[in-house]
Ligand SMILES: [Fe+2]
């Protein structure tokens with residue numbers, strides 16, 4: 023069935039974790055050693071890269087207007103892994119063209135030494151719209167005002183938390199100063215969610231530091247939805263006691279999941295669903 027004319031459709035994928043299993047001596051010096059060990063012994067065997075074409079079909083057959091990727095494309099954020107991932111996503115990127123946006127996950131910002139590789143991949147995938155350090159940034163497309171956030175930072179090996187500095191929080195506060203309008207839905211895009219797939223807070227090891235502020239802002243009607251990754255099982259939840267939706271695509275390669283978000287261009291109504299491919 024073809025997409026109704028009044029629907030702006032977003033397809034949302036996340037957490038591919040397209041790691042390689044090559045090994046460089048330099049990895050012994052930092053947490054990349056553990057990342058490689060994990061990829062080689064565990065993850066590599068349970069990742070279904072062959073589901074990526076199914077997402078490309080969903081995107082094409084569903085006539086998606088915009089495609090969002092909320093990070094953890096890679097395992098340790100190396101240049102080789104970004105190149106490998108972009109090759110795997112080629113059909114998806116070709117279909118989307120400029121109608122594609124990416125925010126990094128904690129695996130993409132794995133160690134300080136790979137920040138340049140991440141910055142370059144970020145610019146490539148976002149068609150040079152911004153430098154990574156410029157986020158939060160606004161992208162207005164059709165009936166949507168996307169606000170892209172980067173909370174991915176290199177952190178200790180036992181943590182996968184997200185964090186934004188004071189300047190980034192202040193900028194987001196400024197962007198959200200006016201209430202969301204009915205004519206344009208305001209959608210935050212961030213790797214780190216405000217809750218897990220059951221609506222519960224994330225643990226101290228995996229949470230976005232300061233996430234409660236986002237719940238307050240949702241309850242004040244300052245945005246309408248938040249698209250996220252990080253939690254590998256997909257979900258759609260209300261944020262706090264607000265009408266705003268927390269939408270997690272889950273992991274395309276671990277749970278073969280993604281999300282589809284339809285926005286009615288006449289009413290602004292947002293309908294989100296998770297899909298297992
Ligand atoms: Fe992940």
Ligand SMILES: [Fe+2]
Pocket residue numbers: 094127128129182213251252253
């Ligand atoms: Fe993550």
